[in-house]
Amino acid sequence: MGVMDRLVLTDVSWERMAPLIIGRPDQRGSTGRDNRMFVEGVLWIVRTGSPWRDLPEAFGDWNSVFRRFSRWSLKGVWWRIFEAMSDDPDFEYLIVDSTIVRAHQHAAGAKKGSEDQAIGRSRGGLSTKIHMAVRGLGCPVRFTLTAGQKGDAPQAAALIEGLPAEVVMADTAYDADRLRHAIAAKGALAVIPNNPSRAIKYPLDKHLYAQRHLVECCFSKLKQFRRVATRFEKTARNYRAVVTIAAIVLWIR
Numbered sequence: 039m040g041v042m043d044r045l046v047l048t049d050v051s052w053e054r055m056a057p058l059i060i061g062r063p064d065q066r067g068s069t070g071r072d073n074r075m076f077v078e079g080v081l082w083i084v085r086t087g088s089p090w091r092d093l094p095e096a097f098g099d100w101n102s103v104f105r106r107f108s109r110w111s112l113k114g115v116w117w118r119i120f121e122a123m124s125d126d127p128d129f130e131y132l133i134v135d136s137t138i139v140r141a142h143q144h145a146a147g148a149k150k151g152s153e154d155q156a157i158g159r160s161r162g163g164l165s166t167k168i169h170m171a172v173r174g175l176g177c178p179v180r181f182t183l184t185a186g187q188k189g190d191a192p193q194a195a196a197l198i199e200g201l202p203a204e205v206v207m208a209d210t211a212y213d214a215d216r217l218r219h220a221i222a223a224k225g226a227l228a229v230i231p232n233n234p235s236r237a238i239k240y241p242l243d244k245h246l247y248a249q250r251h252l253v254e255c256c257f258s259k260l261k262q263f264r265r266v267a268t269r270f271e272k273t274a275r276n277y278r279a280v281v282t283i284a285a286i287v288l289w290i291r
Contacts, residue, residue, distance in 0.1 A: 046081045047074065051290035058119045072098075079103045084283050087264025111279035120282045123289040124179050131174035132203035132226070134212060135253040136190050137261075139166045141269040156274040158185030166269050168257075168281060169193040171201065176252040178260075178285045183274055195220045205229055207250045260284050 047055070052074055059073045079097030083090060093100040110116055141157050141164035156166050165186025173179050180197050191214040198206055198220065206221045206228055213233040218240070221228040229246045232239045261267040263284040271277035 045078050046085070046287060047078060047290075054123065054290065055119055055286075058122055059115070076103060076106060080107050080283060081287065083107075084263050084265045084280050087268065087270070089270075107279070108276060111275050116279045116282045116286070120286050120289075123286050124173075124177065129173075129202045130204045131249060131252075132179075132198055132201055132206045133172045133174075133250055133253040134170070134194050134197055134206065134208040135172070135250075135257070136167050136169045136193070136211075137257045138186050139168060139261075139267065139269050140164070141166050141186075154274070155272065156183040156185055156277070157269075158187040160187055166274075166277065168260075169197060170253065170256070171197040172253040172256045174249070174252065176256050176259075177288050178256055181281060181285070183278055183281075191217055198224070205246055207247060207253075209250065256288070259288055263287075 055077070056073070059077075075097055079093055080103065082088075082097060083093060090100050090104045093103055097103060140162075143164065157164050158166070167184050167186045167188055168181055169184065169190065170178050170181040179201060182193055182197065184193060190208075190211040194208065194212050194214075194217050203224065203226045206224075206226045208217075208230045210231045210233055213230050213236065218228050218230070227243070227246075228240070229243050229250075230240070231242055231247070260281065263280075265271075265280050266284045269277050271280060
């Protein structure tokens with residue numbers, strides 16, 4: 039199977055993305071030259087987990103594609119595309135969870151320290167944690183990165199802030215009064231199992247809580263992109279871009 043048979047973007051999905059791209063096809067110079075094949079080249083890297091140097095020539099010079107990928111990361115282009123794509127009209131559920139990603143040894147050694155780059159060291163080696171909020175369709179609407187050893191509950195309030203929801207679901211690791219108050223303040227129902235140490239227990243709607251598997255399915259789909267499943271990027275900014283690109287694909291499929 040050739041490279042051209044493995045392209046990800048349909049004409050319809052590209053038409054949704056194209057207006058959000060920096061360079062337009064009618065512009066002269068590198069910014070306007072075949073944006074679609076550039077995006078497909080980046081998707082090929084994210085999906086296969088291959089080193090940038092192994093990018094097939096059909097997508098252009100690997101170093102030029104990598105530099106442009108980094109430039110778009112810096113300018114927030116990938117995030118802008120993601121925000122435009124993640125327009126789920128289903129505001130009923132908001133599900134919060136996290137997943138640990140092993141960081142390859144090549145990911146260490148960025149100019150700033152590991153903590154600044156969302157890489158933690160533990161007995162299992164280097165790791166990064168993705169904290170994510172997912173909508174009822176099982177697609178991500180917001181996420182953040184931390185070092186792998188960071189706790190879940192402290193990240194949750196920022197994940198749900200400003201996002202409308204009738205129900206906010208999470209597992210026992212998120213059973214904190216501060217988060218429950220933040221959920222109540224937005225007029226939503228907290229569906230979170232009680233921590234065993236909690237003196238006064240909150241009721242739990244087990245029927246609703248069964249929907250929490252949607253966030254696990256979302257992480258499973260994201261990790262089918264090999265460059266999400268193992269972190270190779272030295273900087274948190276570029277790894278965030280990789281996760282964002284995979285999340286965009288989940289929305290356009």
